[in-house]
Amino acid sequence: MTVEVRSQIITDPELPDWLIPPSKGFTANDLDHLVELPAHTELLDGSLVFVSPQASFHTITLYVLEKGLRGNAPADLRVRREMSVVLGPRQRPEPDLVVLQATADPGPDVTAYEAADILLAVEVVDPASQTRDRGRKPQLYASAGIGHFWRVEQNSGRVTVYVYELDPATSVYSLMGIHHDKLHLTVPFEIEIDLTEIENL
Template sequence: MTADPMPDWLRPPPRGFTADDLDRLTDLPPHTELIDGSLVFVSPQTAFHLLTMGLLETGLRRCAPDTVRVRREMTVTLDKRQRPEPDVLVIDASAAGDLDQTTYQAADVVLAVEVVSADSERRDRERKPQLYAQAGIRHFWRVENVAGRAAVYVYELDPATRAYALTGIHHDQLALTVPFDIDIDMTELDKL
């Protein structure tokens, strides 16, 4: 009896994986990300994570102008060694045409949203925002579970420093005018 060969992704190449590798490696776990050339696998999500993503996706779709599209759990190619998967993202409508695509380019992303999970706190709070800002993504939201309620930390890119500046923390009502007019009742989580 011969053992099945180990999948290619169990043996990283000497310089790490590349963004293109995510499309060629077989049998990767769902929602695998590439951060700094390393594959990152996600843990099972909590109900808070799942419901918050759904609420934001639905709310953003309701508010979005025709010039953008809302997507969920699709990777974004930031550079050769960075291909994270935001929980929710808003892209330019012109980038949404190919139904077979597996990633979007950073230049097409208007907003990246990360809902923080216990296993990804540091990545969602520190590393991913750094990467999104360096890639020029103009808007970033981080959503945290604060005593069973969603707190949405809203950031905008400072083009001079290529770093995010906090523009607000929203609890019950997410009402914004950038990147477009947005009004999402975050207390709807209680009814889901």
């Protein structure tokens, strides 16, 4: 009976193509061609990852960080929110924020960026994404050569930004600092962001 039901699911034209994955998993290119795929779907290790509802902390934090990065970024860089990045044939995560080369953004129709053009990837951790944001996604960003990574969390009501930099010899991130009230950095460019604004909005 199980086999019969599965056979009906696979051949049912009313069901979306992404409901049953290919035997070797999806590819990064597939995400642009799967009809009715939920917004902000990520691809990790060939598997689709769907976004859960976001808490207000996530939205407010993204707003403050995006505003701060835009205000500090040099003219040859761009800040983008919730855009996917192709890290490999079976890897296309969607960082919460990225900073990339301006030349890598050809216009409003682009659906993903290449890892080689990304200077910084930022993940704001939610309970539902904690394992991915702390583990697998930083591993993938580092392996793809993205030079800087921030992990942002809420600890006892305070915003905490963990700042990482890539060691090119090992392709692994090293923790460069933990920031609470103010984020003041000189790489990948001069950055100063008041993190207490997140708690006050």
